[in-house]
Amino acid sequence: MNTIGIDISKERFDCLCTQRQRNRRFTNNQSGWKAFKDWIIDEEVHVIMEASGPNYLGLASHLYEQRLTVSVVNPLVIRRYGQMKLARIKTDAKDAALIAQYGIDQQPELWCPPSEARRGLKKLMSMREGLVRQKAILTGQAEAFNQHKEIEHMVNELNGKMQKEIEKNITRIDRRMETLAEKHYEQVMEALLTIPGIGQTAIEFVTITDGFRRFDSARKLASYVGICPGIWESGSSVRGRGSISKLGCPQLRKLLYMCSWSAKRSNPACKKMYQRLKSRGKPEKVIKIAIAHNLLRQAFAVDKRCEAFNEKKSLAA
Structure with a gap:
């Protein structure tokens, strides 16, 4: 399969076709999307692009509708990949080549447009x-x-x-x-609203996570939010202080942190966790982050089980 890397901006996008080893530039509008499709006609391709704000969505959706294979990658991943490759030159054409090479090496998962x-x-x-x-x-x-x-x-x-x-x-x-x-998101909303401490922020939950459809485990969800523990150590000399990774979704992380304030009083499992960690002398912020992580796992559990919040199960977890 031929791989095409795309570096996209508001007004244009640069492409590199690995099979032809040449670059082309198109305008980032409907006429440019059509011209790009004509350029790759009759070829089996895998198109790779960055999730650069709202700029990529129009082109990615158009290609998806044309039944082309599309992958959308986090820009930070591409940046780190370029650092690993010791990339010394940064231009739109070089970025397109780097994205294409990443697609060949890593075979990123396929993208489908949001509903x-x-x-x-x-x-x-x-x-x-x-x-x-x-x-x-x-x-x-x-x-x-x-x-x-x-x-x-x-x-x-x-x-x-x-x-x-x-x-x-x-x-x-x-x-x-x-x-x-x-x-x-009727069923998900009904389940989330039964969790003490979540309340009306359930709407933001389902919006950001697409009703948890994109995740098959609570661990992956916590990683996406950026609320899972991060460890920084090497050998016998490097012992970094543990903290959450923050390489995730800041909006949902903020929502969960705010929810933890009420959950420590109204949610039985979170209240128990608060008392336990408080007795160990943990700082208030650390406790609230732990409660936020607990709330996230509760939300994932009620959705996957398709049932209301169960106090006994939450305390047993």
């Missing part, structure tokens, strides 16, 4: 995060303005109106996300 429901939920979640950041900025400004009595009245008035409008839009987004999640 329409998940794409919609991710866009809504991204919009919500942006609105929350805007509201935090306005709240900080309002507090700073109130320190000065001579502040223009109009400034406070506009700030208040903008905050109310943002709150209104966040509420609209929350309702839409809830509708989509209940419609397309």
Whole structure:
């Protein structure tokens, strides 16, 4: 099978065809996608590209619809692969060649596009995060303005109106996300909502993990989130302090950490873990990360068993 590496950006993408050993550049739009497909016509190919923000999604989806074999790779993996190969030159053409060589050496898993429901939920979640950041900025400004009595009245008035409008839009987004999640992830949502400490963050859970469909073990899920323990040691002299890897999904890791605050009081298994680790003198942050990991495993278990949260099973685990 012929391997093609693609280095993609917002406006264009560079390709290297390993069989022909030559580069081509196309525009990153529908006409460019069609021209690329014509360029590789009648060839059995494996197309490899990086998951470079939203830039890759259009091309990858188009190629998938054309029944081509596509793999999408984490950019950090390609960067580390280039370091391993001692790559000294970085251009778009060289990056495409590096991606192609990675595809030949590693044979990455095949990609399939996210469902329409998940794409919609991710866009809504991204919009919500942006609105929350805007509201935090306005709240900080309002507090700073109130320190000065001579502040223009109009400034406070506009700030208040903008905050109310943002709150209104966040509420609209929350309702839409809830509708989509209940419609397309009904069983998973019902199971997650039975876990004490998860609450309405279940919507973000199913959005980020696609209802846990991408994972066949809790260990792989924890690795994806970046909440599994990391060990850094070598020989007898290097003994790094243990910590979580953080090479994962920061959004879900943040959500789990926030959930751990209430789970240590309301979730029996997490409460038991909190008391045990507290008695050993563990720092509060370490305990909350352990509880977050426990919550993640509980969420995975209720989904795979297709059953509600069971207090006895959670305490026995």
